[in-house]
Amino acid sequence: MTEKTSHDSGDAAGVPVILSNEPGSFAWGVLAKRHPALIQQVRDAFPYGRQQHEALDTLLDEITNGVIEPLAPGEHDRERWEDWGQEHFGRSWHDAPFLWAESYFYRRLLGAVGYFGSGPWQGVDPFAPFKRAELRGEAVEEELRALDALASVPAHERAAALLHASLWGNRADLGFRVSAGEPAAGDAAASALVADDSALLWQLLPVGGSSTVAVVADNAGRELIPDLILIDHLLEQRHAEQVVLHLKPYPYYVSDAMTADVVDCLRRLTEAPGQAGAIGDRLWKAMAAGSLEVRTHPFFCAPLPYEDMPEDLRGEFESATLTLLKGDLNYRRLVGDRLWGATASFADLTAYFPGAVAALRTLKSDVIVGLEQEVLDGLERSGAAWRTSGTHALIQVRR
Numbered sequence: 327m328t329e330k331t332s333h334d335s336g337d338a339a340g341v342p343v344i345l346s347n348e349p350g351s352f353a354w355g356v357l358a359k360r361h362p363a364l365i366q367q368v369r370d371a372f373p374y375g376r377q378q379h380e381a382l383d384t385l386l387d388e389i390t391n392g393v394i395e396p397l398a399p400g401e402h403d404r405e406r407w408e409d410w411g412q413e414h415f416g417r418s419w420h421d422a423p424f425l426w427a428e429s430y431f432y433r434r435l436l437g438a439v440g441y442f443g444s445g446p447w448q449g450v451d452p453f454a455p456f457k458r459a460e461l462r463g464e465a466v467e468e469e470l471r472a473l474d475a476l477a478s479v480p481a482h483e484r485a486a487a488l489l490h491a492s493l494w495g496n497r498a499d500l501g502f503r504v505s506a507g508e509p510a511a512g513d514a515a516a517s518a519l520v521a522d523d524s525a526l527l528w529q530l531l532p533v534g535g536s537s538t539v540a541v542v543a544d545n546a547g548r549e550l551i552p553d554l555i556l557i558d559h560l561l562e563q564r565h566a567e568q569v570v571l572h573l574k575p576y577p578y579y580v581s582d583a584m585t586a587d588v589v590d591c592l593r594r595l596t597e598a599p600g601q602a603g604a605i606g607d608r609l610w611k612a613m614a615a616g617s618l619e620v621r622t623h624p625f626f627c628a629p630l631p632y633e634d635m636p637e638d639l640r641g642e643f644e645s646a647t648l649t650l651l652k653g654d655l656n657y658r659r660l661v662g663d664r665l666w667g668a669t670a671s672f673a674d675l676t677a678y679f680p681g682a683v684a685a686l687r688t689l690k691s692d693v694i695v696g697l698e699q700e701v702l703d704g705l706e707r708s709g710a711a712w713r714t715s716g717t718h719a720l721i722q723v724r725r
């Protein structure tokens with residue numbers, strides 16, 4: 327199930343990289359079940375032509391029975407992908423590192439539907455219908471209405487509530503709901519924080535401290551809405567003078583947020599009554615004033631750990647007072663997608679990261695570090711699938 331990759335750091339030596347070749351494992355299930363189901367969902371959501379159906383058939387056959395094929399000559403990012411792991415071409419999808427295989431799958435899926443081509447389907451996000459449906463749903467409606475009651479609550483309580491909303495928004499990841507038989511997110515009462523460094527997070531962002539916060543977004547829709555509301559709170563209450571929201575340059579992991587998704591969320595907010603509408607208006611103005619900026623970088627869709635980030639991105643994070651990484655995938659990339667001992671030090675594993683960093687994540691994959699031994703013991707005793715089912719969450723911060 328494991329191997330070392332060419333991107334190993336010295337510190338990680340000996341801790342196995344997660345592969346997906348062990349039947350029954352979480353990673354195996356993603357490749358063997360989730361990805362084929364996703365191909366079907368995307369196929370059903372669009373009136374694609376013959377060419378796209380054939381390309382999707384070929385991709386399905388490749389991930390089921392074949393070996394990993396390189397991008398075709400002439401593809402704009404062929405060299406980049408060769409650089410990111412040409413040693414995996416020609417091998418079973420299940421034998422490549424899980425992170426790499428998942429990431430490359432999304433790249434190939436976009437290729438199959440013509441996203442990067444020069445034809446009429448260029449730039450058409452195959453996941454847009456799912457993202458939009460979520461944004462129009464009753465759950466978002468209710469969440470926005472709840473903001474009215476929160477307006478009269480003291481600022482520090484509101485801050486805590488908004489931080490938690492942004493954290494638990496991560497549970498609403500659409501890819502997570504693709505596989506049949508996967509547990510539903512469960513009710514909020516069953517949720518629990520396995521680590522909570524939120525006090526340190528607020529300490530790092532004192533009111534009036536002229537801070538810049540980098541937020542590395544994860545999912546659109548039900549996650550991005552509370553992320554934006556938290557960003558508004560940071561700006562409005564002067565925990566931050568500037569926020570830079572980092573987005574994916576192209577569709578990724580089903581529901582990951584791109585610029586178009588920010589636009590959809592801001593429209594959704596501004597069109598809402600009450601507090602939600604007011605927040606939307608403030609964020610719209612913040613974009614125009616530059617106190618909220620959106621940026622993107624190809625590295626956000628790279629199959630690599632943040633430890634391998636390029637210099638320009640390193641500079642971005644270095645200049646921030648705090649970088650807030652949202653979601654499970656960002657967590658895997660932050661600490662490394664490996665079978666770490668669950669009590670391994672979060673601070674040590676993120677020491678390479680330029681500047682203070684916070685992870686806000688619901689647990690939806692095998693990677694976990696930074697737990698207290700007694701917390702771990704309790705979780706293990708519970709017998710629940712706490713690492714992967716999204717019922718638990720964490721806020722981990724390294725200053």
Ligand SMILES: O=P(O)(O)OC[C@@]1(O)O[C@H](CO)[C@@H](O)[C@@H]1O
Nearest residue numbers: 356499502653654655656690691
């Ligand atoms: O980053 P996110 O949206 O929180 O989670 C992405 C995710 O659902 O995708 C992978 C499975 O496809 C999992 O490893 C991971 O939990």
